[in-house]
């Protein structure tokens with residue numbers, strides 16, 4: 001749905017609207033779009049790359065723009081640090097797409113930015129990692145905040161696409177239900193609303209999403225993420241097969257726990273601690289012997305977001321302690 005209402009002169013009087021607190025968006029100067037996959041499409045349109053080097057380890061919706069525009073792509077693998085295995089060339093009309101995994105890979109992003117001119121950083125999992133100058137960078141807002149959509153794009157091109165504004169209201173029910181009826185009762189709506197984002201044209205960010213994003217206390221959100229992350233890491237570091245530099249965490253998305261155990265996920269779900277799988281499609285794209293396949297089946301993405309304090313982290317650790 002596109003917005004035919006936003007450009008009309010404002011009426012006066014009538015009923016009172018939902019009041020949301022005012023403030024500033026985190027990336028107020030970036031291009032505001034409806035989804036991260038469409039931010040990727042935006043870059044492909046303005047840069048006209050002929051081929052994209054895509055990680056096997058990413059979300060299948062990132063293929064939508066490639067298929068829509070008929071841009072070729074080639075998968076690449078990552079190593080145990082989740083860094084790209086660079087056994088290929090990136091030609092002048094090609095680009096490398098890299099995901100800042102869980103918001104923990106800023107060092108790799110910096111290294112790649114020195115090595116490659118044609119680079120796209122997918123910061124969908126790294127909302128708080130600021131874009132590097134001269135690097136096309138995309139953000140997805142709904143992975144970090146209670147919005148149904150929304151994306152930011154830093155484009156290094158001066159070309160701007162003229163776009164209609166999106167409308168989010170029909171994808172919003174899970175967010176309202178979660179307040180009135182509890183998050184589990186909104187889950188079915190979430191799945192449906194999520195599916196509405198597929199093959200949705202590139203549009204400007206909706207007013208609803210922008211308003212919500214303007215009222216968020218970003219400093220507090222980032223602080224809670226860092227604090228919860230470090231609380232888990234203090235205990236889990238010794239059990240975690242994925243080793244990373246935790247000295248400079250910057251509002252990461254989740255705590256990634258990698259172990260050989262295959263029962264952790266079910267044990268957590270039994271206790272109503274929900275952990276997503278990143279990404280089910282990777283199981284179709286890879287063979288069982290590939291590292292990405294192992295990551296998909298064994299990596300537990302523990303929620304650490306602003307809704308939680310150390311008390312919930314403790315509850316999670318208590319469950320994990322019975323298995324690890």
Ligand SMILES: Cc1ncc(COP(=O)(O)O)c(C=O)c1O
Pocket residue numbers: 034035036037038058059061062099122124125139140141142150151197
């Ligand atoms: C790494 C990654 N990039 C991009 C996307 C797409 O984000 P959006 O839903 O905003 O298009 C997702 C998931 O949806 C993702 O997991």
